[in-house]
Amino acid sequence: MTADPETRRRFADMVRIEGMNGGFIRVEDERRLLQDGMARFHLSLDEANGSMLATVNDQKLVLQRVADDATREILTMQANQNSGRRLSRREFEQAAEMYRAKARGKITPDEARRRVKALMVEEGIRPRRAGWVIRSRRWFNSVPD
Numbered sequence: 025m026t027a028d029p030e031t032r033r034r035f036a037d038m039v040r041i042e043g044m045n046g047g048f049i050r051v052e053d054e055r056r057l058l059q060d061g062m063a064r065f066h067l068s069l070d071e072a073n074g075s076m077l078a079t080v081n082d083q084k085l086v087l088q089r090v091a092d093d094a095t096r097e098i099l100t101m102q103a104n105q106n107s108g109r110r111l112s113r114r115e116f117e118q119a120a121e122m123y124r125a126k127a128r129g130k131i132t133p134d135e136a137r138r139r140v141k142a143l144m145v146e147e148g149i150r151p152r153r154a155g156w157v158i159r160s161r162r163w164f165n166s167v168p169d
Contacts, residue, residue: 027067035065035072036079043085048130050088084128088139091126095119096143103149110152113163116140134168141167 038060042053049057054076061072080087099119103109111119120136127136141164144151151164 027065027071031065031067032071032075035061035067035075039076039079039085040083043080043083046130047084048086048088048127049080051092054087054089086127086130088127091123092139092143094126095123095140096147098122099140099143099149100147103147106152108150109148110150111144112152113154116144116151116164137167138169141169 039049039057042049042057057076058069058072061067061075062069065072067075079085099111102115102119103111106112116137120133120140123136123140124131124133131139151161153159153161154163
């Protein structure tokens with residue numbers, strides 16, 4: 025059963041409201057929006073997802089899932105090029121900048137570093153040691169979890 029246009033519009037308004045606080049929709053918020061679309065607006069999962077994606081594109085909002093997926097691909101590619109699946113500090117900073125670009129600058133640099141660190145841990149990618157005299161991974165450990 026397809027929903028009427030008024031129901032879809034109300035659900036799209038709900039997505040727009042969620043995007044008002046920064047324009048970056050986190051995974052938890054995305055899941056909650058889809059559940060609300062199914063429960064409160066009686067949309068199917070496909071209808072709710074399609075309506076949400078259309079609204080996100082129209083309003084220039086960003087889904088965390090999209091930024092995560094693109095960054096995960098880059099991290100995996102860079103790590104596979106290096107021996108031992110390690111990432112240098114420079115590559116880490118580039119990945120954080122790319123994450124911010126995918127998020128259209130709607131998150132802070134610190135938040136981007138936190139997300140990239142979490143993605144590295146999920147993918148089993150280790151940081152490469154850095155430093156002049158004493159080489160350590162302190163640069164990576166200093167990024168908050």
